Amino acid sequence: MKRVPLSELERIYEALKSYGSVWVRKKNAYETAETPEELLSTVSKVKKPAKFIFLPEEEPLLAFVQDGKNVTFQEVIREAKGVIFGIPPCEAKAISLLDLNFLQGEGEDIYYKKRRENVLLFGLACLAPDSRCFCTTFGYGPFTESFTDIFGVVVDDVLLFEGITEKGKDLVKNLDVEDAKGEELKKLEAMKKEITERVKKLDIQGIQEKLARMMDSEIWDKISSSCLGCGACTYYCPTCYCFDIQDVERPNWGYRLRTWDSCMFTLYTLEGSGHNPRPELKYRWRNRLMHKFNYYPVLYQEFGCVGCGRCIEVCPVNIDIREILMEVKNEPIRA
Amino acid sequence: MVKKIREIARKLLEEGKVDVVLGYEKGTEPLSERPFVARTVEEVERLTYSPFAIQNLATYLPRFNNNKVAILARGCTTRAINVLISEGQIERDKIYVIGIPCNGVIKTRELRESIGEEIEDVSIQNGEIVIKTTTEEKKVKFEDWLNISCKYCEYPNPLFYDVLVGEEVKPRGGGYPDVEDYEKLDEDKRWEIFEAEMSKCVRCYACRQSCPMCYCEHCFVDSTEPRWVEPGFDKTDLESWHLIRVLHMAGRCVDCGTCELVCPEGVKLLFLTRKVARDLKRDFDYVSGLNPEKPPFFGEFRYDDKGDFIL
Numbered sequence: 001m002k003r004v005p006l007s008e009l010e011r012i013y014e015a016l017k018s019y020g021s022v023w024v025r026k027k028n029a030y031e032t033a034e035t036p037e038e039l040l041s042t043v044s045k046v047k048k049p050a051k052f053i054f055l056p057e058e059e060p061l062l063a064f065v066q067d068g069k070n071v072t073f074q075e076v077i078r079e080a081k082g083v084i085f086g087i088p089p090c091e092a093k094a095i096s097l098l099d100l101n102f103l104q105g106e107g108e109d110i111y112y113k114k115r116r117e118n119v120l121l122f123g124l125a126c127l128a129p130d131s132r133c134f135c136t137t138f139g140y141g142p143f144t145e146s147f148t149d150i151f152g153v154v155v156d157d158v159l160l161f162e163g164i165t166e167k168g169k170d171l172v173k174n175l176d177v178e179d180a181k182g183e184e185l186k187k188l189e190a191m192k193k194e195i196t197e198r199v200k201k202l203d204i205q206g207i208q209e210k211l212a213r214m215m216d217s218e219i220w221d222k223i224s225s226s227c228l229g230c231g232a233c234t235y236y237c238p239t240c241y242c243f244d245i246q247d248v249e250r251p252n253w254g255y256r257l258r259t260w261d262s263c264m265f266t267l268y269t270l271e272g273s274g275h276n277p278r279p280e281l282k283y284r285w286r287n288r289l290m291h292k293f294n295y296y297p298v299l300y301q302e303f304g305c306v307g308c309g310r311c312i313e314v315c316p317v318n319i320d321i322r323e324i325l326m327e328v329k330n331e332p333i334r335a
Numbered sequence: 336m337v338k339k340i341r342e343i344a345r346k347l348l349e350e351g352k353v354d355v356v357l358g359y360e361k362g363t364e365p366l367s368e369r370p371f372v373a374r375t376v377e378e379v380e381r382l383t384y385s386p387f388a389i390q391n392l393a394t395y396l397p398r399f400n401n402n403k404v405a406i407l408a409r410g411c412t413t414r415a416i417n418v419l420i421s422e423g424q425i426e427r428d429k430i431y432v433i434g435i436p437c438n439g440v441i442k443t444r445e446l447r448e449s450i451g452e453e454i455e456d457v458s459i460q461n462g463e464i465v466i467k468t469t470t471e472e473k474k475v476k477f478e479d480w481l482n483i484s485c486k487y488c489e490y491p492n493p494l495f496y497d498v499l500v501g502e503e504v505k506p507r508g509g510g511y512p513d514v515e516d517y518e519k520l521d522e523d524k525r526w527e528i529f530e531a532e533m534s535k536c537v538r539c540y541a542c543r544q545s546c547p548m549c550y551c552e553h554c555f556v557d558s559t560e561p562r563w564v565e566p567g568f569d570k571t572d573l574e575s576w577h578l579i580r581v582l583h584m585a586g587r588c589v590d591c592g593t594c595e596l597v598c599p600e601g602v603k604l605l606f607l608t609r610k611v612a613r614d615l616k617r618d619f620d621y622v623s624g625l626n627p628e629k630p631p632f633f634g635e636f637r638y639d640d641k642g643d644f645i646l
Contacts, residue, residue: 057537058567130453132364226370228394228544232599235539248565259566262539267557316541316597317390318362318369 001162001180002172006154010036015175019120020082023053030084039085044128049238049310050084050091051098054115055260057235061111061245063255076255080115088126090135090308092147094238095121100300101241111258120167123148125192129199132309134322136201143192155184155191204293204325208303211294211328219331220282223289223324226317229281231262233311233319234288239304242268263288289324336435337383339500340407343433344379347405353431354402357395359388365454365466366443370395386459389440389482391415391591393547396425403429409437410490411591414624415547417494418587421627424550434496436504439485442596446480483513483605484592494625511613517606528606533574535600542594542604543580548587555579581607586615586632589624618644 004011013036016022023030025041029048033039056078063074087095095116102112126133126142135141145151149168152161160180163169234240244261248254261268264284270276278284296304305321312320344356360371360381368388372395373379384407392406393415408416413432419425441464447454456467459477466473478486485491487509493499517525540556543549555563556576563579565572581588581604588608595604615621621632629635 225372226395228541228597230541230544231539232541235537236599244566246559246566248567248569249562257565257567259538265540265557266552313364314599316545316599318364318367320363323363 001160001185002175002177003180003184004159004161004175004177006040006157006159009039009159011177012159012175013039015171016083016085016122019171020118021080022082023050023084025086030087032082033085041086044126045088045130045308045310046091047310047314048236049094049308050087051094051238051241053080053084053119054095054098054112055241055243058257058259059111060255060257063253065253067252077111077114079118081118083120083122085122086124087121087148089123089140089142089144089147090126090133090306091238092121092123093135093138093140093144094306094308096147097239097296097300097302097304097306098241100302120150120171121148122161122168123151125151125153125195127154127191127195129195130309132312133199134202134307134309136196136199137204137307138303138305141196142199143196153188153191155187158184160184160188202307202322202325204329207325207329208294208297210331210333211290213333214328214331215286217331217333219327220286223327224280224282224285227264227281227285227319228316229264229266229284230316231260231264232314232316234262234264235260236310236314238308238310239292239306263291289328293325293328336501340384340433340435341379341382343498343500344373344382344405345376347431348373348376348379352403353405355399355404356382356433357392357399357404357406358382358433359384359390359392359407364447366441366447366457384435386439386441386477387443387457389443389593389596390545391547391589391593393419394545394593396430396547397550400425400429403431405431405433407435408432408493408496409435410488410492410494411437411484411589411624412547413494413496414490414589415591417624417627418548418589418631419550421629421631422587427627432493432496432498434493434499436493436499436501437485437488437491438504439481439488439491439507440592440596441477441480442482444596444599445601446475448601482592482596484590484609487511487513488590489622511609513606514610514613517610530570530574532603533577534570535602536573536577537600538568538573538576539599541597541599542602545593545597546584547589547591547593548584549580555583577604577607581611584608585611586621586623588612 022033024033024038025043025046027043029052030046030050059078060076062076065072101107102109123145129142145164149165150161150163150172152159163172242261242263243258245256245258248257269278278287292304296302347353356373358371358373359368361383362369366387368383368385370390370392371381373382391412393412396419420427450466450468452468454466454468458465462477463474464477487507489506489508491506492503564576590609590612592605
């Protein structure tokens with residue numbers, strides 16, 4: 001592990017800057033930093049997760065212009081290049097889950113890929129998990145480094161860090177910094193234990209199998225009864241990625257636009273015929289929960305939730321995914 | 336008050352007078368009192384009530400059209416029920432109104448976010464909200480964190496009820512000073528404020544979904560044939576969406592403030608909805624939701640209408 005005093009962060013800032021944009025944690029969103037001081041963000045949970053960088057709220061995919069009988073098309077790819085500094089393990093894990101969907105096989109998405117492959121994740125251990133956090137439920141914790149390229153921990157007034165992936169190691173190799181001291185590493189271990197234990201872990205063992213048998217359960221009525229059907233939970237969720245593609249038409253020109261979509265919206269599965277296979281909120285709720293806790297594990301052997309608690313916070317009526325998971329767990333299954 | 340609410344709810348369910356009781360329960364977030372549908376006598380014990388209960392429960396009524404429903408209702412809730420009846424969305428005799436005189440609700444999300452620390456406990460004492468965080472105890476004035484509609488509310492008491500819980504309260508009244516302050520600004524400044532607010536919108540539609548008057552099965556913003564508003568975040572579209580929504584609310588909005596209170600981005604919406612409400616009152620002496628027998632504002636035609644606003 002390497003070390004750099006927080007008062008000398010400009011030593012790594014320049015190196016990060018040479019890589020491209022440097023995004024840092026601001027209260028509402030990740031924003032690009034203009035000075036090394038901005039690396040020292042005290043925000044522990046950014047309201048809009050880093051997925052906004054890879055999957056922006058809107059993104060044009062192509063533009064078209066009509067000139068008389070001729071129509072010309074122009075592909076549009078918005079690229080991104082740089083380092084997200086200070087991304088916590090939960091968000092880094094969330095991005096690894098997005099990668100499963102967007103970077104492999106038939107689902108490979110060039111728009112996502114162009115940004116993802118050029119952005120490094122400089123993770124920082126989460127020192128202040130809040131009352132909504134339940135990350136340890138999913139087999140990792142506030143000090144898990146494996147989803148990042150470089151991972152660091154702020155111990156007192158020093159940043160300790162190391163390269164995790166090849167790209168990360170390359171960047172660290174070229175920095176003019178010294179090795180971490182023994183007592184700092186010892187302190188890190190103690191912090192890791194203490195802070196990880198602070199997170200309230202849920203016991204969701206068997207939830208994937210349980211859900212598979214609950215398609216017809218009455219629980220969906222109960223769960224959805226106070227839901228308003230807005231898209232806040234899905235928009236702020238770091239792992240939700242559903243999108244819609246529509247053409248925006250202006251006189252003689254236009255563009256094909258990808259925007260977020262939400263499985264909680266009526267329109268989400270409304271078919272051209274007028275038929276909607278998920279006509280009521282309860283079916284939409286079932287899909288959202290199934291996607292995260294059954295379909296994702298079936299497809300990728302990973303839950304589609306990282307336990308960050310954003311949905312709990314932004315929900316206008318405080319629907320709490322933790323309570324729902326416990327309800328599902330405790331619901332008797334009809335024979 | 337909570338004891339009385341539970342007593343009434345229990346009796347209604349026990350005697351089979353209603354199928355469900357629409358109320359509130361304590362949430363898992365600090366300062367949260369969330370909507371709760373009690374269906375059994377056991378669930379009645381979860382019912383509570385406080386000024387943190389921001390959601391107007393009338394929003395849920397149309398989905399319970401096949402049930403007999405008891406609903407906890409403040410002044411604005413009963414006004415919303417009136418509009419829904421006048422527009423043929425619900426039937427009065429299927430609804431049992433548990434009336435609650437209201438002292439106003441708190442801007443819970445804004446207050447919670449302003450604290451910036453973990454909140455461990457919250458209570459209301461002598462006109463103050465006492466917030467215990469991990470490091471200190473903070474006291475803020477109840478009045479300072481009141482929803483703006485509540486601050487100038489003329490109808491805090493339920494307009495009708497089957498049973499009333501507690502004593503009626505004195506209306507605060509006071510008109511629309513917030514709207515007047517906004518109108519005093521010059522055009523550029525007003526536009527600047529409007530644009531700044533609208534630009535925060537993420538189009539999650541929490542405002543629409545929480546609104547008791549937004550019950551359309553097919554919202555104009557979702558329509559693709561014809562397309563009224565384009566998808567995406569072009570400011571023309573964002574601003575059009577909010578302006579058209581507000582105009583659809585004219586004569587229907589009951590000024591409960593739920594849309595603004597639930598917005599995850601804290602977009603200010605009431606300066607628009609309240610301006611429309613103020614204009615209707617000033618120019619047409621019309622207040623929405625006072626009489627379920629009267630046709631909706633835009634559903635009424637009068638021969639003696641001078642129409643002088645057009646000329």
